[in-house]
Every structure is written in C-alpha cells, then in structure tokens.
Amino acid sequence: MMDMLIAHISDTHITNEVAFKSYAYDLIVNEINTKPFDLVVHTGDVTNNGLREEYEHASYLIKKIEKPLVVVPGNHDARNVGYELFEKYIGPLYGVYEFDNGVIIWLDSTIPDLSDGRVGGYKFKWLKEKLEAYSHKKIKIVAAHHHLVPLPDTGRERNVLFNAGDVLDLLLTHEVTLYMCGHKHVPNVYRVEDLVVDNAGCASCRKTRKGDVNSYNIVKITDKGVKVVIRRLTGDEESKEHNPIRPKIFIPRGRRLLRIVQISESNVSDRVYFRKRTLENAIKAINEKYKPDIVIHCGDVVEKGIERYYEKAMEYYEKVKGEKIIVPGHNDISYLGYELFREYFGEPEVLELGDFVFIPILSAQYETQIGVVGRTGQKMLSRMLEEFREKFRIVIMHHNLVPVPGVKEIGYLEDAGNVLKIITENETELTLTGHGGNTSAVKVEKSPIINAGSISWELHRNPFGNSFNIIDIYEDMVVAFEIQATWGSRKVLGMWKIKSEIPWL
Structure with a gap:
C-alpha cells in the first residue's frame, strides 16, 4: 500500500x-x-x-x-x-x-x-x-x-x-x-x-x-x-x-485474579415494568453459579427515591453475598432519595481489595438524567488515580462516558470530555458505568470502558434482554461477558490485553 x-x-x-x-x-x-x-x-x-x-x-x-x-x-x-x-x-x-x-x-x-x-x-x-x-x-x-x-x-x-x-x-x-x-x-x-x-x-x-x-x-x-x-x-x-491490534482474539494465560459482577438499572418498584422474578433469578445465579469477588451496581437501584422502594431494594441486595459497591443513579436521588440512599446503602467509598482499588464517582443530579462530576470531582478523580497508580484501578460511576448504541445521547455527563481525558491520560485499567439501558464495551486509548444494561427493568434498550456483566481479570488480560438475566445465555463483550509493565503484577 x-x-x-x-x-x-x-x-x-x-x-x-x-x-x-x-x-x-x-x-x-x-x-x-x-x-x-x-x-x-x-x-x-x-x-x-x-x-x-x-x-x-x-x-x-x-x-x-x-x-x-x-x-x-x-x-x-x-x-x-x-x-x-x-x-x-x-x-x-x-x-x-x-x-x-x-x-x-x-x-x-x-x-x-x-x-x-x-x-x-x-x-x-x-x-x-x-x-x-x-x-x-x-x-x-x-x-x-x-x-x-x-x-x-x-x-x-x-x-x-x-x-x-x-x-x-x-x-x-x-x-x-x-x-x-x-x-x-x-x-x-x-x-x-x-x-x-x-x-x-x-x-x-x-x-x-x-x-x-x-x-x-x-x-x-x-x-x-x-x-x-x-x-x-x-x-x-x-x-x-x-497501530491496529493483531491478533484480535486472545487466550488468557495464568490464573484469574478477580471476578466482578456488574449490574445496573434494577429500578426496584411496585410498577409492572419492574421484573421481580428476573432480579430474583439473577441474584440466585450470581450467588450460586458465578460467585464473584465483588458485585458492583452502577446506579438506578430503585425506580423512584421513595422509602417503600428502598425497603424492597434492600431486601433483594441483602441477599447478594460478599463485597458490594453501589453508586446512585439519577432515579435513586429523586424525591427523598438523596437521604434514603445514604440511609440504606451508605456513602460509596474507595475500597481496596489486595492489588485492586475501586474508586466510586458520584455523577447523578437531582431530577434530571443529565449527570456531572464537576471540577472538584475531576480533581478528586485525578488525585485518586495518581495515588493508587501502583494498583489495578477500577472507576465506578452511573453515567456513560462513551455513547451507547440504541440510546439518544441526552444522558451524557456535562463534563464527559474532561472526565474521559482524565481516565485515558491516567491509563485507568477499567471503568464501569451503567446508564442508558443497553450494554456496551469499548477500549478508548488504553482504558476499557464497560456499560451495563438493565438487570430487571422492562423499559430497556437491549436486544439481548435484561442482563448483567461478568468481568474476569487475569494476569495478562481482562475478559467481559454479558449474561442474559432470564436464561443465563452469554456473549463476549470484549477481551483486552493488560500492559505488561503494570507494577502490581
């Protein structure tokens, strides 16, 4: 050529x-x-x-x-x-x-x-x-x-x-x-x-x-x-x-270091759109079949921020075994939800699990789907990514950073460009998001970004149906699968090699 x-x-x-x-x-x-x-x-x-x-x-x-x-x-x-x-x-x-x-x-x-x-x-x-x-x-x-x-x-x-x-x-x-x-x-x-x-x-x-x-x-x-x-x-x-990556298909070598279950948009409520049985089946499969090291919920736990919905949600998520991180979505902080979220699920905090660190970022705002991290939040994120540079850093937030198929882009972060720049310039190992009702996964620069679809809400945009993600981290790569929440069928979302010079290896 x-x-x-x-x-x-x-x-x-x-x-x-x-x-x-x-x-x-x-x-x-x-x-x-x-x-x-x-x-x-x-x-x-x-x-x-x-x-x-x-x-x-x-x-x-x-x-x-x-x-x-x-x-x-x-x-x-x-x-x-x-x-x-x-x-x-x-x-x-x-x-x-x-x-x-x-x-x-x-x-x-x-x-x-x-x-x-x-x-x-x-x-x-x-x-x-x-x-x-x-x-x-x-x-x-x-x-x-x-x-x-x-x-x-x-x-x-x-x-x-x-x-x-x-x-x-x-x-x-x-x-x-x-x-x-x-x-x-x-x-x-x-x-x-x-x-x-x-x-x-x-x-x-x-x-x-x-x-x-x-x-x-x-x-x-x-x-x-x-x-x-x-x-x-x-x-x-x-x-x-x-330069293009060749080959496209990788085979993990070495042992699996961590398994994450990523879920979003359970939207627990008493409305007909909430699929109670689907969520129950998914939680059972997560506990008994997939046995993750940590479960991460990327927001919209409840459909509206009212007490009886939070009570219902707590009944479900108390059954999830092991470590959990839950960040609020825009639905979660509607009405009284800002106070109720902290009362039922606590303030999301940085969590260290061995060589891994989980950094939750709050992006939801009152009464709007549009999110913002803000200049103060951006500085905090930059500081945390630098502080934990020697670990495998996983950023967790509700709003999607890159566009999601099937979704009109009204859910973008107001400051998505600056946040994405911070993520990519720091070569963040993994970012998990959960807005838009559809699953997607892409690697921007050296940073995989995975969005979860809805686990139990009928009004989603995912042709695969209600689902959750399994993310396995090996010594040399990250592998992500989407699991259909009703039938358990799976498909590959992405496989990405891990740079060999990571200090924590």
Whole structure:
C-alpha cells in the first residue's frame, strides 16, 4: 500500500465579520499547497451563518486549495437553509471518494438551525450500504461534522450526534480505519478499539478554547497504522500514532485474579415494568453459579427515591453475598432519595481489595438524567488515580462516558470530555458505568470502558434482554461477558490485553 497523506481542516467560519481570521486561513492553505498532501478534507462549518454572501466568499477562498478536496457540511453551514446553498457553492452534502486501497465516505450530520447532529434513518442506511459496498477496501475513512466521543475542554458536553452510539457501533463493526470530524474547535485524537477518531480544531475562527490557537491536523496512513499530527499556527506540534491490534482474539494465560459482577438499572418498584422474578433469578445465579469477588451496581437501584422502594431494594441486595459497591443513579436521588440512599446503602467509598482499588464517582443530579462530576470531582478523580497508580484501578460511576448504541445521547455527563481525558491520560485499567439501558464495551486509548444494561427493568434498550456483566481479570488480560438475566445465555463483550509493565503484577 502507498502512504496516504491528508490535510484535515475544519471550522473555517468564513464571513465578513471579525469572527473570521483571513490571515490564519491563508497561512494554513499556503502550508497545504506547499506540502505533498494527497487530499484535503474539510469537516464543516465552512461558513459562519450559512448566508449567500458567505458562501460566495467561501467558494472563492476554497478554490485557493490546490489539492483534491472533500468538504463536509457543518451546523453553521446549515443555518438559514444554507444546506441548499452548500450544494450550489461548495459541493454535494454526502458522497464517496476512492483512492488506490481506500475510500472516504462523507455525509451530512447537521440538523437545520440546531447545533446538534444526527445521522438519521436514511443516511444511516446509506452509510451502512456504502461500508458494505467498500468492505474490500483496506482503508475505510468516514467523515462528518459532529464528534463521536466526548471532547475535553469544550465546556458543557453537548452537540454530539444524537445517535452517536449507533454510528460508533456501525464503524467498529465494519472495521473503519478513521473517523474525521470537527465542530467543537478542539483538536483531539482518540483510539477507540482499532478506530482512530480524529478531531480537528478551528482553522480560521476567533473562537478557540482555553486560549488555544488556530490549527489543522496532518493525517498519515501507512501499512503500519495511522499517525495524526496536530499542527498549530505557532509551529507547535503534537502527534499520536495508532497501530491496529493483531491478533484480535486472545487466550488468557495464568490464573484469574478477580471476578466482578456488574449490574445496573434494577429500578426496584411496585410498577409492572419492574421484573421481580428476573432480579430474583439473577441474584440466585450470581450467588450460586458465578460467585464473584465483588458485585458492583452502577446506579438506578430503585425506580423512584421513595422509602417503600428502598425497603424492597434492600431486601433483594441483602441477599447478594460478599463485597458490594453501589453508586446512585439519577432515579435513586429523586424525591427523598438523596437521604434514603445514604440511609440504606451508605456513602460509596474507595475500597481496596489486595492489588485492586475501586474508586466510586458520584455523577447523578437531582431530577434530571443529565449527570456531572464537576471540577472538584475531576480533581478528586485525578488525585485518586495518581495515588493508587501502583494498583489495578477500577472507576465506578452511573453515567456513560462513551455513547451507547440504541440510546439518544441526552444522558451524557456535562463534563464527559474532561472526565474521559482524565481516565485515558491516567491509563485507568477499567471503568464501569451503567446508564442508558443497553450494554456496551469499548477500549478508548488504553482504558476499557464497560456499560451495563438493565438487570430487571422492562423499559430497556437491549436486544439481548435484561442482563448483567461478568468481568474476569487475569494476569495478562481482562475478559467481559454479558449474561442474559432470564436464561443465563452469554456473549463476549470484549477481551483486552493488560500492559505488561503494570507494577502490581
């Protein structure tokens, strides 16, 4: 395979107003034209307000780029019915660009007059069909405007794709190499399993984050993997290189060190949606068949924070044998639940079991599904991860950190981007979450993140049904299974090798 060199720019926000920095745009374009790029990808917000005069100006400026060019529409381009002008002045809203051993599939993720994004039913079907049609290509790249996973330093975490979990699952299933996006004016690179998620910052807009400067990304694809360089106009560069993991299937060696049962959303109540028999059967199987070292409940123990529901829940969870950690979900602290949770289950505290440490994080807020750890909580989490660096660190929280399939992303943490950055930069060994009613498991950078589905609530989003997770930690790897709570059938969620230099081994 020949090397592929791509210039990734985004969020130029071309306008006649002071928001547009024309000199920054010209500097980046001049660099692109003088370097041996095979392709330029612009991931949206070409204009600032989607107005005709902006598109006319943008059409002229875009022509300064003397390389093959793919341009994706952004939410600012779709303002004022600008999506129609985009097709007239810039190009198609979605399409396919083929090269020797690869393909770029780009699509419109915008919703008119909203900052949020969505790859809706027909577009999702189209993307799936294209990924299947080009499955023979060694390199598969998907480009859209909106980001797939939370970004650090973006303030309140919003404007992600509404169906980010479904899109992420689709890309992972079809072994996509690279996802390119922009939107939040923050350059960032994550590896999610073998998918590289490449976020470009803003090329020529005054609205940068945290005093940053304008930038673009340089993407080099080789036989070995993907290297992304974030190049700022100051000349500063930072790079990340990701090589695919081979082989995909691992066999554990050595003894099992720990077994965790992870559950969530039991939602104990007297409503018909609470499946009492399912929870009873699951607890029996956990005690008699799976015999874990610890049971972790990632929130929504009860359906509402009232006393009779807590009394019922206590009757069930008193039967669970051994160590337990229970963190509250948003349902648990509704009404009187904040006081009742502490009365019945206590304040979640850090627990050490030999070489393992469990760090519970409180993310639930009163009367809303939206969670927050907060700046104080973030500092505490950073401090704890550093303090226990010599142990196998397991972070426990209710809200999901990465998008979950089948779930509209209204349950994100407000500060998910910063929390995810703390988790990944500290190379946290394992993170367990439990919001959204569906099971998922992905490794972001070097950190596996596992979300539990609902164990006993009928209103879930999991095609596998009510379930709980078994997580086995060996000397050289982590293996996660999902167990169907009624029938006991299982499926593999993930297998991840443990880095050999971990001190506790």
